[in-house]
Amino acid sequence: MGEEIVHALRGLDLSIGSNELVAIMGPSGSGKSTLMNILGLLDVPTTGQYWLDGRDVAQLPQSELARVRGRQIGFVFQTFELLPRQTALRNVELPLTYSGGPNRKGRAIEALERVGLGNRMGHRPNQMSGGQRQRVAIARALVQKPSLLLADEPTGNLDTQTGEEILALFTELHQQGQTIVIVTHEPDVAERCKRIVRIRDGQVESDESC
Amino acid sequence: MLILANVQNALEQLWTHKLRSLLTVLGIVIAVASTITVVGVIQGFTSYVSVFLQNQGTNAMWVWPFRPPGEAGKRLGRVELDESDYQAIAMNCPALKRVSPLLRRQSAKVRVGRDEITSILEGVSADYHPIRNFFVDVGRPFSAVDVERGHHVCVLGREVLRKLNAGEDIVGEWLLIDGQRFRVIGLLEEKGSFLGASQDDVVLIPYTMAFKMYPAVRRKIALTASALNELVVPEARAQVVNLLRRRHSLEASQPNDFNVLTQDEILENFNKLSLVATAVLSGIVGISLLVGGIGIMNVMLVSVTERTREIGLRKAVGARRRDICLQFLTEAVALSVVGGGMGIGLGYGLCALASLHPQMVAVIVPWWAVVLGFGISAGTGVVFGLVPAIKAALLNPIDALRHE
Ligand SMILES: Nc1ncnc2c1ncn2[C@@H]1O[C@H](COP(=O)(O)OP(=O)(O)OP(=O)(O)O)[C@@H](O)[C@H]1O
Numbered sequence: 001m002g003e004e005i006v007h008a009l010r011g012l013d014l015s016i017g018s019n020e021l022v023a024i025m026g027p028s029g030s031g032k033s034t035l036m037n038i039l040g041l042l043d044v045p046t047t048g049q050y051w052l053d054g055r056d057v058a059q060l061p062q063s064e065l066a067r068v069r070g071r072q073i074g075f076v077f078q079t080f081e082l083l084p085r086q087t088a089l090r091n092v093e094l095p096l097t098y099s100g101g102p103n104r105k106g107r108a109i110e111a112l113e114r115v116g117l118g119n120r121m122g123h124r125p126n127q128m129s130g131g132q133r134q135r136v137a138i139a140r141a142l143v144q145k146p147s148l149l150l151a152d153e154p155t156g157n158l159d160t161q162t163g164e165e166i167l168a169l170f171t172e173l174h175q176q177g178q179t180i181v182i183v184t185h186e187p188d189v190a191e192r193c194k195r196i197v198r199i200r201d202g203q204v205e206s207d208e209s210c
Numbered sequence: 211m212l213i214l215a216n217v218q219n220a221l222e223q224l225w226t227h228k229l230r231s232l233l234t235v236l237g238i239v240i241a242v243a244s245t246i247t248v249v250g251v252i253q254g255f256t257s258y259v260s261v262f263l264q265n266q267g268t269n270a271m272w273v274w275p276f277r278p279p280g281e282a283g284k285r286l287g288r289v290e291l292d293e294s295d296y297q298a299i300a301m302n303c304p305a306l307k308r309v310s311p312l313l314r315r316q317s318a319k320v321r322v323g324r325d326e327i328t329s330i331l332e333g334v335s336a337d338y339h340p341i342r343n344f345f346v347d348v349g350r351p352f353s354a355v356d357v358e359r360g361h362h363v364c365v366l367g368r369e370v371l372r373k374l375n376a377g378e379d380i381v382g383e384w385l386l387i388d389g390q391r392f393r394v395i396g397l398l399e400e401k402g403s404f405l406g407a408s409q410d411d412v413v414l415i416p417y418t419m420a421f422k423m424y425p426a427v428r429r430k431i432a433l434t435a436s437a438l439n440e441l442v443v444p445e446a447r448a449q450v451v452n453l454l455r456r457r458h459s460l461e462a463s464q465p466n467d468f469n470v471l472t473q474d475e476i477l478e479n480f481n482k483l484s485l486v487a488t489a490v491l492s493g494i495v496g497i498s499l500l501v502g503g504i505g506i507m508n509v510m511l512v513s514v515t516e517r518t519r520e521i522g523l524r525k526a527v528g529a530r531r532r533d534i535c536l537q538f539l540t541e542a543v544a545l546s547v548v549g550g551g552m553g554i555g556l557g558y559g560l561c562a563l564a565s566l567h568p569q570m571v572a573v574i575v576p577w578w579a580v581v582l583g584f585g586i587s588a589g590t591g592v593v594f595g596l597v598p599a600i601k602a603a604l605l606n607p608i609d610a611l612r613h614e
């Protein structure tokens with residue numbers, strides 16, 4: 001078959017402080033998603049370390065990875081990834097069914113209200129607009145009160161206007177103290193962020209705070 | 211809590227794919243339905259037969275002349291059982307309470323005036339009634355004198371009355387049995403039918419009269435007897451066997467030239483029969499479960515593929531491998547248990563249908579058959595759901611999320 005070995009990331013060193021709003025930019029294929037997957041513990045680096053909240057989580061066993069993923073990380077995808085047959089409320093509740101804990105419904109309602117969907121809780125994804133769907137997905141990422149909120153091109157499937165609204169929501173969450181990393185192609189999206197990290201060929205090309 | 215969510219989720223999946231689910235569980239429906247039906251029918255027959263045997267008189271046994279098959283049988287002399295054997299058994303078997311000859315003719319002509327019918331004729335002694343638990347409720351039974359002297363008296367079963375279009379006032383009247391005049395002295399209580407054959411279609415006469423009418427049976431009589439109690443049935447049997455072997459001068463190497471059958475043995479034979487039926491059932495159930503199980507495995511594999519992205523998402527929000535595994539196992543089990551439930555319903559339906567047949571016994575579905583039905587369906591779900599569930603659990607979250 002002759003599969004080529006691709007080093008999606010190589011020699012990358014990045015540190016993100018709490019309550020930062022970081023934009024990650026770079027050309028297609030530069031390794032942005034790969035980085036996000038590692039930050040989100042969906043993928044593990046072949047070598048290297050990843051310290052999250054003072055703990056090296058890169059080489060944790062599977063079940064522990066799932067636990068950390070569930071409790072400390074909120075992931076927002078470009079394609080929303082909602083369960084199509086379930087209501088907004090049940091979609092948001094989903095992470096809580098795995099981590100347990102009391103008052104799941106109350107916490108899910110609270111998260112939905114935070115993203116401005118208090119009046120859409122009983123709707124299914126196909127009864128909502130793209131922007132509303134992405135809000136549900138953000139509520140789902142927030143419901144565990146994660147240390148790190150990751151969003152890989154969250155506005156990629158939305159029109160400019162709706163994308164703006166979603167970004168405004170991220171800014172608002174950041175102001176409330178949430179640590180956020182957003183991957184984006186759009187410069188005006190990046191402008192809202194306090195720090196822009198540019199990646200090229202799996203390496204940090206520039207890292208500027210403004 | 212997770213289990214509850216899993217069950218709810220599983221039922222929703224089932225409901226979303228109603229037709230697919232229905233077709234998938236067909237094998238399990240058949241397996242469980244046939245279990246319920248066959249077990250119900252067997253149980254029905256078993257209780258029917260044991261009630262019948264109770265009605266035959268408890269601790270009853272039968273003896274009749276019999277040439278065993280094969281060389282040893284051919285080398286025996288004349289195979290006979292006669293009145294002197296009967297007398298000897300009556301005198302010398304302490305474990306027996308009562309014994310009566312039983313000379314049976316399958317069709318005897320019974321005639322009253324112009325009406326003639328055929329019925330079963332039995333030549334018996336006065337002890338016959340308590341042995342067979344078959345009593346006279348109008349008129350009187352045979353007395354010892356009737357039998358000793360060979361009086362021309364008879365006792366009729368109720369079915370004979372019906373065939374003759376006669377009422378109970380026939381007691382005291384005269385009728386012709388195979389050309390001989392008999393006076394009716396009593397009527398037997400109604401006993402009902404067994405497996406569609408009436409037990410009341412019988413005419414009793416003293417066995418001494420039967421000897422006179424049919425001299426050929428003198429040397430080939432059958433006996434019916436009852437033991438003192440349930441516990442001594444085997445002992446009574448042994449006494450009869452020893453006595454008859456001695457009387458017939460059989461050597462140790464020779465087989466019996468008669469047969470002894472006790473109620474226990476009848477029940478045992480019947481139980482052997484139900485065992486065969488159960489074995490056949492197990493075959494059917496096994497094959498349908500295999501078919502049903504493969505169906506479930508197939509549909510679950512399809513479901514895992516269809517929902518690869520969902521699995522990826524669930525992992526991304528914190529589901530561990532065992533959570534995903536449990537989710538899909540729950541779905542497989544829900545599928546098969548719903549099939550099992552439908553099978554139980556269908557089984558009861560088939561039992562009800564079978565009961566509609568006029569000659570069918572009352573079908574009894576025992577509770578353990580229902581439990582067994584649910585058990586085997588749930589078991590099938592677990593066994594055949596395991597492979598798809600593990601496949602789902604081992605998916606890599608990013609690959610799953612990238613799945614088209
Ligand atoms: N599963 C995979 N197998 C092999 N190579 C892969 C795989 N996933 C990603 N890559 C490679 O890794 C590199 C980085 O991919 P990545 O998806 O991180 O890029 P990206 O920066 O997110 O691009 P885009 O902006 O188009 O989303 C690319 O060269 C890609 O071809």
Ligand SMILES: [Mg+2]
Nearest residue numbers: 032033034152
């Ligand atoms: Mg990408």
